[in-house]
Each structure stands twice: as structure tokens, then as C-alpha cells.
Amino acid sequence: MNIVGRRNWYFLLSLAIILPGIVSMAFLGFRLGIDFAGGDQYNLAFTQPVQASAVQKEMDTFNVEAIVQQAGPDGVLVTTKPLASAQETTIRADLAKKFPLDPSRSSYAQVGPTIARELVVGAGGLVVIASILIVIYLSIRFNYKFAIAAVLALLHDVFVLTGIWSILGKVFNSPLGEINTLFVTAALTVIGFSVHDTIVIFDRIRENLRQASRLTFEQNVNLSIIQSLARSLNTSMTVIFVLVALFLISPTNIKGFTLALLIGIVSGTYSSIFNASPLLVVWRRLDPR
Amino acid sequence: MRVDRRLLALIGVIAVLALFIDGFAYVYRVATNQPLTGPIRGVPTLSIPFLGFEQQIFVHKGLDLQGGTHLELEITKVRSGTSITEARDVAVAIIERRVNSSGYAESVVRPEGANRIIVELPGVDLEQAKQILGKTSYLTIWKWEPGTSDAATLQELNPKDAQKYPGYKPVFTQIDGSMITNASRSTDPNTNLPDVTISFNSKGSDLFCAFTRDRVTHPQGDPQNKLAIFIDKDLVEDANVISEICGGSAIITGGFTAASAQALAIQLNSGSLPGTINLASATEVGATLGATTVKLSLLAGAFGLSIVILFMLLYYRLPGLVASIALLIYAAIALAIFKLFGVTLTLAGLAGFILSIGMAVDANVLIFERLKEELRAGRTLGAAMEAGVHRAWPAIRDSNISTLITCFVLYFFGAPLIKGFAITLAIGVGVSMFSAIVTTQQFLQILAGLRPARRLALYGVQAPKAA
Numbered sequence: 001m002n003i004v005g006r007r008n009w010y011f012l013l014s015l016a017i018i019l020p021g022i023v024s025m026a027f028l029g030f031r032l033g034i035d036f037a038g039g040d041q042y043n044l045a046f047t048q049p050v051q052a053s054a055v056q057k058e059m060d061t062f063n064v065e066a067i068v069q070q071a072g073p074d075g076v077l078v079t080t081k082p083l084a085s086a087q088e089t090t091i092r093a094d095l096a097k098k099f100p101l102d103p104s105r106s107s108y109a110q111v112g113p114t115i116a117r118e119l120v121v122g123a124g125g126l127v128v129i130a131s132i133l134i135v136i137y138l139s140i141r142f143n144y145k146f147a148i149a150a151v152l153a154l155l156h157d158v159f160v161l162t163g164i165w166s167i168l169g170k171v172f173n174s175p176l177g178e179i180n181t182l183f184v185t186a187a188l189t190v191i192g193f194s195v196h197d198t199i200v201i202f203d204r205i206r207e208n209l210r211q212a213s214r215l216t217f218e219q220n221v222n223l224s225i226i227q228s229l230a231r232s233l234n235t236s237m238t239v240i241f242v243l244v245a246l247f248l249i250s251p252t253n254i255k256g257f258t259l260a261l262l263i264g265i266v267s268g269t270y271s272s273i274f275n276a277s278p279l280l281v282v283w284r285r286l287d288p289r
Numbered sequence: 290m291r292v293d294r295r296l297l298a299l300i301g302v303i304a305v306l307a308l309f310i311d312g313f314a315y316v317y318r319v320a321t322n323q324p325l326t327g328p329i330r331g332v333p334t335l336s337i338p339f340l341g342f343e344q345q346i347f348v349h350k351g352l353d354l355q356g357g358t359h360l361e362l363e364i365t366k367v368r369s370g371t372s373i374t375e376a377r378d379v380a381v382a383i384i385e386r387r388v389n390s391s392g393y394a395e396s397v398v399r400p401e402g403a404n405r406i407i408v409e410l411p412g413v414d415l416e417q418a419k420q421i422l423g424k425t426s427y428l429t430i431w432k433w434e435p436g437t438s439d440a441a442t443l444q445e446l447n448p449k450d451a452q453k454y455p456g457y458k459p460v461f462t463q464i465d466g467s468m469i470t471n472a473s474r475s476t477d478p479n480t481n482l483p484d485v486t487i488s489f490n491s492k493g494s495d496l497f498c499a500f501t502r503d504r505v506t507h508p509q510g511d512p513q514n515k516l517a518i519f520i521d522k523d524l525v526e527d528a529n530v531i532s533e534i535c536g537g538s539a540i541i542t543g544g545f546t547a548a549s550a551q552a553l554a555i556q557l558n559s560g561s562l563p564g565t566i567n568l569a570s571a572t573e574v575g576a577t578l579g580a581t582t583v584k585l586s587l588l589a590g591a592f593g594l595s596i597v598i599l600f601m602l603l604y605y606r607l608p609g610l611v612a613s614i615a616l617l618i619y620a621a622i623a624l625a626i627f628k629l630f631g632v633t634l635t636l637a638g639l640a641g642f643i644l645s646i647g648m649a650v651d652a653n654v655l656i657f658e659r660l661k662e663e664l665r666a667g668r669t670l671g672a673a674m675e676a677g678v679h680r681a682w683p684a685i686r687d688s689n690i691s692t693l694i695t696c697f698v699l700y701f702f703g704a705p706l707i708k709g710f711a712i713t714l715a716i717g718v719g720v721s722m723f724s725a726i727v728t729t730q731q732f733l734q735i736l737a738g739l740r741p742a743r744r745l746a747l748y749g750v751q752a753p754k755a756a
Binding site: 088110134138184185188242 | 356363414416567569570572573574576577578581588589592596600604640641646647650651654655662683684690692698699710714
């Protein structure tokens, strides 16, 4: 199996997935959850099936920029602009009167504008800080080329994930594609996992390079990928099994979270095998020292 | 490498300790003569007197799993002369008192950053929470004197309340909420009606004594006999003064229901907040929703663990069995750490834990893949096991350290929700390294010493051709 030899095809596949996402991010942006945009969100559960359109009609009477979406047959997700405390009380009382509300299965969240601003800055900062620390650590353990290749693979996964999220939220208008704190958590986990995967293969390359052999650098990298393949796939498959199970049974409020982890980990496995290590070969060709 | 008896003993001790802590609720039930099922009375507490050790042992569930309200309050417009952090600390103390006097168990009130306060109220919905926290900010006691209110007073107080009695104006007595040390609902022994008992500090006591002594000289029914309590701008209480009240405590009577007496006691307890408090964010989770989430997560965790064990058994055979046992010990240790150190489990935290199972497996997979390679290369079982662990170690170390770096960044810079995730993931990664390197390795060494365990087919490897 020659993975490194066909590297350009694999780079192309990555681009084919990332580019639409980048276009969507650039022109449409994201569907921001209230964690980031500020506002109020009701996750309402009912004792009988209720149509989102009926709730939407009711919410429109309050004039609070409400968006109502169906979440299962007996649940809806209502998002509004930030509400004053008294207004919130009125709306809730009204909904409880008009619909068969089940408060014990419902949830509600409100995020004020100051907190929302902090989170936006915070989330971006976390990715940058984590990346820098990982580059430093890998530069010590391997060398800076390995470190940068690993971080490029990491950024690949971040772009795949955020791109798909932008498309999901804006093009398909799905509440799953909402950027909220849980999504940021998922993205950061994916970063950890992606680097984890890449390091295992790099470790193999490091070990194979130490042993004197007649193999070229390119053959060496390819051999290392093949040798680690069983491990990469086995580990990822077990995690993916767990996540698919989580996704299928998770309630609406965390479905997006598990989906993000799922996409990120598939992407992380792909990028560590097909992007990170072949990048080392490309770099070696450009700069054969 | 030989089997290290001391390490094995260590693993045994840790595993037994972990199981003891995991099952501590049952030990506690037996010790306190409670039935083994049904709701538990009291909090399971482990105390070892001669070590000075006392620790509550139970799973601390976050609000998203338990149901309740989480509020983030922001202090703005601090009264002059106080710094914002001072104001924050005073507000924390006052809110704490208010929350406790409402009788909400296991609630948390803590400062966050320079000007924020986090309040967590398990089992309380947002409306109740707002009632506890939202209304009161500044309490003052006024008296009525002949005259008409000037513009400044009308600015300070609600004009309708300030002009309640035509021909009378409210005059500030200099007594405010900061002088009240405690207020509680009580019952009038003569009439059996609810009333409110308040205690003053010495300054408040003196002022209140002089004030009431002056008031009782006026006949009942005259506004000048009354004591007016304003909270912020609103008149909440306008009571007759029946006798002078000295000695540091007073009883307010007057048409209370049990609930309204309780509410007034809470408001009085809230004292005087040193600034304006705004609601910065709020989250409310219904009780059943939280319970459903826990059930689903446990189901997912159990399902994940079974898939992993099944896969390990089928793919790696005998070592898979070893790894599965190591994995169960791993889960027991991690759970014991959560319980013992009171790590609050949130939804994100559970996700972090379930993910760490994946990472624990990965360490084992790395070792077994190397083990297979070494066996194929024709090494003896013992040597192959040692080499397998030895050669897998750099990858396990580097990959786990980079995950720990991410956890570190998340913990120190992340929002509370992210912190929970970082802690459980970090604990999981740490324990998983112990599990893979110490537990799995020792178990493998035991296997290498057993004759029936030496058949290579048990390791999913065909015997190499003699070289």
C-alpha cells in the first residue's frame, strides 16, 4: 500500500471538504448560539405533541425576534433576543397556559451580552494557546518540522469541523449546527485527539529513522503509516462506536456536541494518516536537509 | 522483567480501595442501619479519627444532571467608597445568607472574577431563584413626619409610597439593612399569628431604641406612630409601633401570612447590598431532564465499555482479556477519584470521562500491536511483552501529555462548563496511563509465567517459521 505516493489525491480530498466550508464561513458565517450571541433560549418539552409553527405564532405576538424549531415530536427550541426579567416571566407564564408544558423536562438559558463577548474571545484564544503549547512540546520531543506538520493536521480538523458546522447551521438551517460552549468543548477535544493520533505515527517514524536502513525518507514514512494503521483504525473505531451510540440516544441539547466529536474524530484519524505524515515528505522534498 | 510483587500489591490495594469508595454508600447504609435500596438518609461520610480524616463520599452532580438553576450575577454601580471586589465579597455573604435562610440545601454561592457571583440552586426553578435573589437590594427604615416630601425624597422613593399619608412625609431614620444581623420568621405566642423577629447590631440597636421610644409617644393610627420599611424605592412594611424596642431585637407584627412573614425575613436578611446587581446569565434545567441525561450517559458509558471489551477480546484474545480487566479497574479508580475529591460531574464532564475510556484503550492497543510485532519477529513471550511495553511507551507518553496540555489550557482559561470537561478528561488520562503501563504490564508478566498461556494463538499471532 502506497499512501505517501498518492498524497496529492488525499490532499485534494481534504481540500474538497474544507473549501465549501471556508466559503460558507466567509460568506454566511455561523449560526451563533446564545452563549455567543447573547439572548434567551427555551428548550421546551410538552406532555403531548406540539407543532413548532403553533409555538412560533404565539411567540410572534411578543415581538422578541423569536425563532422556534421542532425538537422531537413533543418538544421545541425557542430562541429570542435578550429578554428583561419581567418579560421572560410573562412569556413563560403565557406558554405554560397555552401549551401542555412539562417543566420538569424543560430547560432554559439566558446569556447577557457581556458574557457572550468574553466567550467569543475566550474560545478563539484557547485554540491558539493550546496549539502553541503543543508545538513547543512536540518541537522538544521531535523537531519543529514534525511539530508544525502535526499542528497543520490539527488546523485541518478544526477547519473541517467549523466548515461543516457553518454549512449545517447556515445552509441547512439546522439547530445542530449551532456554535455554543459545548461545540467549543468538542472542538478542543478534537484538537487533543488529532494530535494524539498524529503523534503515534510520528513516534513510529522517529523510531524507524533511528534504525539504519536502506529505505528512503519517503518509504520510511509510508512504512510507519502502514505499521501504525491497525492501531489508528482500531482506536478510532472504538471511540466512533461509543460516539455513534451517544449520538443516537442523546437528547437534543447535546446531539450537536456528540455529532461534532464524531466528525472531528473521523477527520482527526484521516488527517493523521493522510495529511500529517505525507506533509513531512513534501517538506523534506522542498528542503532536503 | 519479572513480576514485581510490590507493584502487584500496590495495584491490589488501589483496586480494593477504589471499590470500597465506589461502594461506600452501601457500607454507610449498613453502618447506619438503613435498607440497601431506596433514598438514602444523610450524606455518606468516611471518617478515620486517628488520622484526622473526614470526607463526604458521593457523586457531586452538576446542575445540568441534577436539575436546578445556575445564575451568574454581575455587580455594577458600586456605592462610592467601596471597591468592586469588596462589594462583591459583601454581596456574596449577603446572598449566601439569603439563600440559606430560604432553606435550599447544597446551594453554592461563590465569587467569580472581579465583579461576578455564581449562584447554583439545585432543585429550584428560575422564578423561585429570582424571588430569592432578584428583588432586594437596599433596605431602609423611615418615619413619618408632618410636611410634604421634597423633590430629593421623591427621587429616592417611589412617589406613590412617599405620599401615602397626605400631610406627612417620610424621614430617614439612619437605620438601614447593614445594621440588621439576623431576621427570622417567628410566631406571636399570644395570637399564634406569624410575625418577624429581627436583631440589630449595637449601632442599629441604639438607633432603633431611640426611634421607637419617640414613636410610641404618638397615638396608634397616627402615621407618626408608624415604622416604614422601604426596600429600594418601595414601601414594603408600614407597621404600628406598640412599645419602645431596646435590647437589640424587635418583632414586626401586622397581618402576615406564614409566607409573607418568611419573605420579609429573607428581605431583611438580605441587608444592604453595596451596589446594583444584574443578572448576567441564567440556566435552568428541569429535574427529570437532568435524570434522563444521567441515565443516557450511563447507558452510553456502559455500551461503550462493553463494545470496547468485546472488541479487545475478539481482536487481541488473551491480552484483550487482560486489558479488559485493567479497564474495569481503571473505571473503578476514576469513579473513586471523582467521589473522594468531590469532582462535580456535569454533562461535559461525563463526555470527558467516556472519551478518556477511548484513550485508556488506545494505550493498551498500542502495547498489544507492538507485542504482536515482537512475537512475529520470533521473540519469546516474556521478552516480547517487555519490548512491547517499552517500545509503545514514547507514543503513549507524548500523546497523553499533549492531551494533558489541552486539558490544562481548558481548565485554566475555560468557562465553568469547559472546566468540568477538562478535569474529568485529565483524571481519565492520568489514570489510564497508570492502567496501561502498570496494571496491564504486570498482568502480562503474570501471563508470561503461566505455561498454558504461552500458546501464540492466544495472542492472535501465528507461530513464526523457524529462522
